[in-house]
Amino acid sequence: MSSEYQNQSAPVDLLARAVHWSLLIGLVLSGVLMCVGLAVSISRHEHAPELPPPHFAKLLHLAIGGDGPALLEIGILLLLFTPIVRVMVLAIGWGVRRDGRMALVALTVLVLLTISLVLGAG
């Protein structure tokens, strides 16, 4: 492949790059939280209570206090929010590019994910 062709075929897509980094950062952060949570749970012999998931604010409070299972749950939630952030990044990116149709499509997906979140929380 000639360098001229390389230049033509590899346009810098900032939106793709933003999506790449949003996914990577979410994955790494959630992975670190899950590793730490697992290590803390094992070392302290902690266990999740026999109850439905606690309210997010309480979960966060427990996680900040170094509770292993809470760290694990926050890590899992962070992993679940990563694709949502990716959809938000694309919605904003297409909006900035004045690509109204795709921004609307992304917003529709966001609405569906919000419905799922509300159903899950309810």
Add this chain to the structure above:
Amino acid sequence: MRLLALLLARRSAHPPIEKTSRMYATLSNVWFLIAAGMATGVVGAILGTGGGVFLIPLLLLAFHVPMHYAVATSIISVVATSTAVASVNVERGTANMRLGMTLEIATALGAICGGWTAGLLPASWLETLFAISLLPTAILMWRGVTENSTEGGENIAPTDGTFPEKTPASNSFIGSLAGRYFDSRLGREIVYRVRRIWAGLGISFVAGNLSGLLGIGGGVFKVPALHLACGVPIRAAAATSNFMIGVTATASAFLYFGRGEIRPALTAGVALGVIAGSAIGSWLSPKVQGPVVKKLFAVLLLAAAVQMLVRVFG
């Protein structure tokens, strides 16, 4: 050392679901769970699937994890795999983000319906449905409609080596979904149109529904469908399917999370294993005989399906 047993033992907010004491495990199983996740990650990366079709039978038959927890664990693993692989595919340009986002409307809707339905069904129904879904999966795997098969799709790239600024008919909505990427194996640019978007949406809804209901990524159905029905080249179809799977799985995962079916230690152990396994599998992938491995695992899937049916009806 009953950590895992205790970690697994949170009561569900959904009483009718069968969750028995057979799920209890010992701490040493944490390492086995990580190893199980790693193995499915490796196999998934080599075969080009999310790995859920292997993970669920493994959790169910080897670890005696109840079906709803196995499905919930698999869903989270699918999000992890998709996030890891999609971040690479998006940067490479093989994942068609516009097409993927459009089809995500259907997959997310299907996943919400599937995740909601799963909460109403007893475990034996889910196991039966899962075992039945393994049969076409095994057939598709045996036939080898994967990333390594023929490129397919209609390449509309100009032959003079220039990179088109716009694809044909890009003013229409379906035209704007057309994609392009550089295929390093072929050494040239692939530019393609998307056709029959309604077929793609319909198939995506069904795949999303199966994902939400059974905890699989659904790529084994979506990839051939995107390729054959929508005319997307197989590499782009695989990358786009993987791109979509994260959102699809997330849409149903919140429902499982709300019902208390996501067990923190079980899920985290398996997910971490899957992430590591996916990386190893991606490295191993070019070094193994793809078609032979696919046929071997197709037979294994059939065996798992039979064993699950025997477990339910036997």
